[in-house]
Structures are given as structure tokens and as C-alpha cells.
Amino acid sequence: MKNMHIVKGVYYDSVTLMLVARELKQIEDVREATLNIATPANIAIMRQAGFEIPEGAHSPDDLLVGLDCPAERQQELFQTARTWLASPPWKKESEKTTYQPKSLDGALSILPEANLALVSIAGRYAAAEATKALERGRNVMLYSDNVSLEDEIRLKQLAHSRGLIVMGPDCGTAVINGKGLGFSNACPTGPVGIVSASGTGLQEVMVQLARRGIGVKHGLGTGGRDVKTEVGGISFVDGLNALARDPDIQVLVAIGKPPAAEVRARILATMEQSGKAGVACFMGDRNHPDAPPVFFATQLEECAQVVSVLLEKGKQVDKATVKQARQALFGSYPVPPPHERKDGYLKGLFTGGTLCYEAQFMAQPIVGPVWSNAPLHSEQKVQGNSLSMAGHCMVDYGEDEFTQGRLHPMIDPSLRTERLLEQLKDPMVGVILFDVVLGYGSAAQPVDELVAALQQAGYREGSSFPTLVCSICGTEEDPQVLSAQRTKLKQAGVKVFESNAAAALFAALLAQSPQGKEEKNG
């Protein structure tokens, strides 16, 4: 029996909610347990899973506890959930043997020499904490999302006026002196400096550079809105200027979705004046002719390829050499044989926002319009509920609609796994493309749940099921170990790529729009 319990006016962090749900599912008789803050997106997800949630009986300050278990055990298990929420039984005894400061001032008293504060709290409180950090002379990495645009502008202007930088909001990845913050991969330190308005874009470029034996000294995130007109690229330009002053950095890299025109002009002018070679990778942008010392890329792996040429050839590099390197890369991407092509739609289910965006950019010229909750063009935005995926469609499960009161899918990919299995059963679907992002901060076992579910569903490569294509962003040194994840996926029948662009191209070439069938979206 599926029953919904509402707890009014409480807040728990999303890690606790995930762990309590996971523990409840271990109990005999519990078929499903889900705990979510009552945001509209979470309500839609829970309703789709079969839980009845009465209209108007809740607010985003409430907690929803959905339990699928025998009726006579509902109350007992609900009380168990509440007890565990109040005092998690899995909390290690060792946690009591260390003390972590609970406030910025407490942390600064312990580490007065720190020059960066990482703020990761609920969005509505994040701007106030970031302001405190700036006022105390610290740079800020603002991991939190759901921070207003007005607050972002105010924070960045305050930082700029004090010679500081705000990375974020919604900045999930940064690298300082070779050390990763937030989501990051185990990559070497080296002569490249990156400013990125996209988190997984930064990760993918760093991983591709690592495969070419190249390291990154600093990777500064800015948050995606920084390059929009309203913010004006304040952090982006300040970040580039800071990297330009660093004598260890030989090549500057700028990564993001296409910026607003005036912001692009500021970024490019800063790169040109830096005295260093640079690569501007604005994904999905129209092609720009290279203008040394600045070269252009529209894909993430291409960006890494161009950087490797710039480092190899130094300032003497010419446009023809770079062009050759690009052609060599694109020529190396595998193309599926005609007999493997599938009659059906291409569906993309992503945990990394930039990877989703790049995949659309790669696929759209081949399959036609691709719908998304984070589309290339606004007219291709999925209308209403992003859970319904009609036509060629790619969904970013890291978008705000899915992460309010819920863990980011790179940490907890269970929702994406559920949705992927739904797509697997759909006869209209030909190819399913997805990503797996490894590294610090990501799930410890990112593919185990999916692989088990595929085995249970009887998935086999080459069967009538849709073809599964996956890109892995990660390195052998990452905690999850690239080769271990690759092996698991391959054994499950998934076609695995180590480049998002290559995977997206392959998936798009596999998918052929279904004959005589049409799904409407938008």
C-alpha cells in the first residue's frame, strides 16, 4: 500500500533524506521509501511514482515521506523514519571525536590564513553567508543554487570592488593549485588555467587534458549566469585577469555556453590582452575563425585537443596546425555501422548539465530538433513536466527543478536510473544516451544500481531494446576508477565512450526517427 505522510515545517539536508530512504528500503516489507521536500518538482515525481498527494496541503517548507508497505506497518515505519531523521543510527561514533566549526567566524578562528570560503547551504541563506565571507576579505565559492540574480550581481560587484572573486552561485566545480573543490577529478597539475561557466564542462576538459598528459593549475568556476548580460561576466573577466598574472600558466581557457554578445567581447578582449595563448570554448556557438593568440572550440574534447597543440608548439603555432589537430580528432570518432541503426527516438538522460548541452549540439544537426529542459534554443524547451520526454529529447537531471530538496544526480543517480528504465520499455525509443561523471563528490558506485536494473530487465546489446550509449567523464585515479566503471557498463551491454562529444555523435548516428510515428512535444 502506498501512503504519503506530510511533516509540516521541517528542513533536513538532502544527504540525510537520501540515507534515511535508503535505510528504510532495507527493511523487509518496504517496497519503496522516498523522502523529499515538498517542492513542485518533487511532488510531480512522487505522484508519477504512484503516491497520492492532496492539493494545497503542503508548502516547500514541508517534508513528504512516501512509503510503500503493508497498511498495518505504515505508522510504525513512519515513526522509524522520524526517529532516524532526528538521530541517524548510522552516524559514526568517530564523528563525535572531531569537531568541525559550525560558522564562518568559527572556521576563520581556526584557519585565519584561509583566503577562500566554500558556501554550501540552502540557497535562501547562501547570499548572506557569502556576503559575510567577502566582508572578511575571503574569495567565495558559492556551491549553493537557488540564489537570486539580484544577489548574484550584488555579491560579484562587492567582490570586484575588494579585489576578490565569487565563483557561483551554482558553482559545483573548481580547482585551486591543482586541488579540486566540489565535484572534481583526480587530474595532474600543470600549465593550464581555466575559467568556466559550466561545472561538468570544466570536468570534461580537465579529464580530456589529463588523457593528453596535460595538467591544470587553476580551474575557476563562475556559475552559468555570469556570462549573461545582467551579470556582465564580472567573475569571468576577473578570473581571467588573475590567471593571466600567474607566471606558471601558459595557456588560458574559457569554457561555457555562448555568452551574451557584450560579455563575449569583454572575455575575448581580456584573453587577447593577457599575453598568453588561449582557447575560447563556447559550446554550440557559431564557428569563429581562429585569431591567434586566441583559438576557438565549440566542443569540450576539441578544446582539450587545441590546448595540447598550443602547449606543444608554443607561440609559434599557426592556424593550419590547429586545424589539422581538430580534423584528426573528429576523424577518430567512431561511426556506427548501418546495420546497427535503430528505428526510434534518441533520448538523453544526463547528470551533467554541460554534457547534456553539448550532446544536443552534437545530435541536433543529425536527428533534427532535440527537446530539452535545458535546450539549445528556447523554442525547444520541454513544456510543463520535464519527466515526460517526447520526440528526440535530452533531460538534465541536475537542473534546479530536480535538485530542490533532493541530491544532485551526480551524487544520487537513482531518479535518473528510474527514468532511464522507463525509457527502456518505450517502443518509440531507439537509442538512450547517458553520462556517468566520476570523481570526488560523485556517487561512490555510480553505475551499480543501473547495471543491476538492466540485468533484472533482461537487457542485452543488439536485442529489441533501445541501444544504450554512455560517456564516462573520469580518470583511472578517480576514487571510482575509470576502468572499473567501464567494465561494468560494457558487461551490461552498454556502448561506452570516454568523450561526451564522441558518445553523442555515435548515439545520434544510431538513431533514426521512427517511421510513421510521431511524438509531439512543446
Next chain:
Amino acid sequence: MIELSARLRSADWPEKPVRLQVRHRFSGVMNLVGPDEKRYTLLTRHIDFQPRSLLCASLPAHDATGEEQYSFPPVEVGFDPELRLPFPNPRWKGMWTEWPTLETGLSPEEVEKGVQLPESLLGRGEGFTPAGDDLLSGMLTSLLWLDPVLAERKFLRVEPMLHNTGWFSRQMLLDTMHGCTWKRGKDLCMALCDTDAARLLESVASILQWGHRSGAAWLAGLGVGLCLADAHNGG
């Protein structure tokens, strides 16, 4: 007569044999009551030192519940419960200002009321020493340390109302009123006078290991007292 295999004693442990009766017995600690109704404690771990306590190799094996004469060979003082300290290092102000909000089992409203009327916290909360008593002990420790005048004013009505809590808590609060504290608390206060961040963090962690929530409540109280003294003395 019970002979104790003592190793060290607190400075206030009586030097002559004393008649005591067992009140509580735990795995590594035994609380006894003396003719003056005061608590005396036998310990097996140095970190658990407190006023009127004796560190033993092992606890007496018998299950005596009646009054017994306890004796021990002369041993050195291993802990002085009196708190005689310089001022805390202002560098740690950011730390102690966050302690009053620690999870103690008491509501913020109860703590807020307790700051105004300390007697309202007597016996409040669950546990061997209720969280309210632990918080009062911490608060009184820092006030007596830094602002005895404010301490006396704040706690004027507490002593006559000590019957509102249990014997063990009452003894803890009476010791605090006489300027004595437990080893974990004294270590922390000493670390607050120092410049060593690692030492301070270790001391805080040690306090938090004390009881289920006793340490957190004592720490919250210490933070309340430090903030009050700070505000009273003009920041």
C-alpha cells in the same frame, strides 16, 4: 576496610581514610556518597577526572552497597579541579559564539529563557545529568572565570533551588559554584587561553564525547557565559 589500588588523586580528595557508600556503579566509574552528602568518584580513565576523584587501576570488585571505610596508599595529585586561568584568547571568539546553538536536546526558547532565568533550566532535559544542568554548569564556569559579579547576580536564585534536580547534578553544580570543574572542561578552558588550534579542536571533541549530550550542553553553556561576559565587559 576496602583498600584501593589508587594511582593518582584530585587535589581535593581527602588524604585520610573516608567512609563512603556506593551510589552508582558504571563500567569505568563509581560514584560514592560521603557523610557530608558530597559525591566522591573512583575512576579508571585519567580524562574522567573531576572534583573529589581517585584514579584507580581497577574498581573494587565487590558489590557493596552499605557504608564502607575506604583507604588508599599515598598517591600524587593528578588533577586540580580549581580553575585559575588568564583571559581566553580573543582569537577563538568566532568559535565560542557558535557553541550556544549546539544541539543539546533543549529548545532555543528554553535556552533563551535559561539565559535570563538560569533557575528555569534546573533539572530540565533527559539524561543522567539533565541537559539544563549541564548547560548551567558550563555557563557558570565561564561567568565565574571572567565575570564573577555577573555570575553571582545571575545565579543568585539557583543555589536555593538546587533541590529541583537530582543528587549527582546538584553535586556538579555545587562544585561549579565553588570554582571547580571536570578535567575535560578545564582542558578546554586552558586551550581557550592558548594559540594552538589543534589543541582547542581536540578539547572540544573531548567535551562532546562526554555522555550522550552532556558535553554538548556544557559546551553550549560555556559559550553562553563567554558571550554574556564579553557583552557585559563591552565586547
